[in-house]
Amino acid sequence: MTSRSTKATARTSSEARAVARTQTLIKGENGIGTVRRTTLPSGLRIVTETLPSVRSATFGIWAHVGSRDETPTLNGATHYLEHLLFKGTHKRSALDISAAIDAVGGEMNAFTAKEYTCYYARVLDTDLPLAIDVVCDMLTGSLIEEADVDAERGVILEEIAMTEDDPGDCVHDLFAHTMLGDTPLGRPVLGTVDTINALSRGQISRFYKKHYDPTHLVVAAAGNVDHNKVVRQVRAAFDKAGALGDATALPVGPRTGSKSLRAAGRVDVLGRKTEQAHVILGMPGLARTDDRRWAMGVLNTALGGGMSSRLFQEVREKRGLAYSVYSYTSAFADCGLFGVYAGCRPNQVHDVLQICRDELDLAAREGLSDDEITRAIGQLSGSTVLGLEDTGALMNRIGKSELCWGEQMSVSDMLERIAAVTPDEVREVAREILGQRPSLSVIGPLKDKQTARLHEAVA
Known part of the structure; x- marks a missing residue:
């Protein structure tokens, strides 16, 4: 039988974990260059760097997933998904997403690497709430519809063709394969013509649900930003999308392991x-x-x-x-x-x-x-x-x-x-x-x- 004091201790511990934790990681001079981190109970981390002297702000969301997390049949899925998150949500169409940032003179883009993916928008400081809303909406509410998967397949195949037409770029993929072989790190981030043609909407959707939960995400904002306001706006955007949930969780830590490269002289x-x-x-x-x-x-x-x-x-x-x-x-x-x-x-x-x-x-x-x-x-x-x-x-x-x-x-x-x-x-x-x-x-x-x-x- 569990004693009353033990239950109280467990409840207190649970409540403590459910409180957002904020830390000052780098203390700048007069607030300039101060870096702070807030970790929400869901495991979502929000880091900001404050520069009051500028009139711009860049907001990004980093996902702890890259091409090295793909199986051979999923090669290219991370980058494919990056494209699809721009294609529309329950709240915005693809045109609405791009038009919202264009209307304020901002810039929006994303990139996929072997160990992470990043989505970001750079805007005037006064338009930061808009950037937060748009990017958070993309990350939490993507529809990944069949028609968009089919349409974007052609775009990605063209991107692969463009890369192959640039041998100065393509040789870096070849070198990665020379050194790392047919492994997740040795395969191209874009995937191949065969793997892209074979990927289905279901595979990409499952990949999205597996790797884009709050524990795998880091929100970052830099410029003329107020940390507490960014935290409130991000938390509201994720909560509105039902992306935070009720459970408490710890963030996914940095990758570890020991990777052996292929034999030299290849x-x-x-x-x-x-x-x-x-x-x-x-x-x-x-x-x-x-x-x-x-x-x-x-x-x-x-x-x-x-x-x-x-x-x-x-x-x-x-x-x-x-x-x-x-x-x-x-x-x-x-x-x-x-x-x-x-x-x-x-x-x-x-x-x-x-x-x-x-x-x-x-x-x-x-x-x-x-x-x-x-x-x-x-x-x-x-x-x-x-x-x-x-x-x-x-x-x-x-x-x-x-x-x-x-x-x-x-x-x-x-x-x-x-x-x-x-x-x-x-x-x-x-x-x-x-x-x-x-x-x-x-x-x-x-x-x-x-x-x-x-x-x-x-x-």
Whole structure:
């Protein structure tokens, strides 16, 4: 038998959980740059960053679902669903949704990635209540009607065709497959012609119901916003749609796990009748939670992050072998990629690859000079600040941080962390990452003899 005191304790505990919890995560100066989070009993999180000096606001909703959550038969469903949420709700038609934001001069869009999806609107601060109502309505009240599924199928197939017509874009999908294989992370976000043609309204609707409950969502707003007002308006919009429910729940935490990449030394070539050959030479990188990511960012910047970088100087400036050449990192919850991209004439592929391989090997053996590291730290610091100069970028930062890390870091703390990177840390990361045997992805009109020689670049 349960005692009266035990029942009272359980009831008190339940009531405590049912109260919205608000925290100040970053305390700005005079309220400027203050980041706050409110977690509703349903598990819905609302984060805001206040900038009273601007006249705009960006409102977004992040869903904890991406293409890596798809089975092979559902490949492309996340992106398909992104399109369909713009097609109409019980409250608004597709035209009503777009017209509402257009009428106030706002911008509205969405994007799907491998580990998350985001829907957002940027408007004048006075029109923020409208943006909240429209975007929340889309996320909670989508009809996903059969006619819209059929109509949007053609749009997505055209988007796939457009991507395939751009080999500079398509080669990144090929590289992901080279490194990650036929896995959720290795498959294209858009899906394939076959999977898109096979997806049904029922499959997409079930995917929507499974992944778009409050525990999987993060609401983010940045600009001239009042946190408490945003919370009230979001809560009212979700409650009106019956999307909060009566139950208490905990938010879904950041992704965890351990992902093993494919064996090194792989070469994938996709023959296309293009004017250029598009190549990516790369290897496993770091997960986004790895403490060494700051040193990796400095290394990446010094190698291929700007006009003074090693790769740009060696490939383009000194030899004129490519117009576009750069390095980049892709970080996921449990793994990462580092790649060097170059677009060049097909008969110069081997020269370009040899130079890139030589530079990576040199950096792995000898590291970077102190001057290169100092310059890269300055460049990375400046680009970090300049990239956060509008409310859209701020909304992206706090929304993604909440979803992917479960915490917030101020810009000042980010700059301090970048500035604290030491030459030894950069050289250690260079040895570990660049010292691995690379893999290679190529799209272009290569002849059989050229293709056979590509294995030399990863030997």
